[in-house]
Amino acid sequence: MNCPYCVRSVSDVDASVVYRVPGYGRLWLCDRYPVCDAYVGAHPQSNAPKGTLANRQLVTLATKCSRLF
Numbered sequence: 001m002n003c004p005y006c007v008r009s010v011s012d013v014d015a016s017v018v019y020r021v022p023g024y025g026r027l028w029l030c031d032r033y034p035v036c037d038a039y040v041g042a043h044p045q046s047n048a049p050k051g052t053l054a055n056r057q058l059v060t061l062a063t064k065c066s067r068l069f
């Protein structure tokens, strides 16, 4: 799997790398983090990605959209 924004590979890391607090499981994170901040959550059992990687801009837009509905 590769980052859709910068085409680098992605790594399976602890979510605390991004969220700065423990207890959120695992993430697939772009290897260019923090230059590129694209990531996606991983399913706790299979560790499979929960979707495609999203960077912070997309996450912010998605949050704004969900508030409108």
Ligand SMILES: [Zn+2]
Binding pocket: 003, 004, 005, 006, 007, 008, 030, 031, 032, 036, 037, 038
């Ligand atoms: Zn990237």
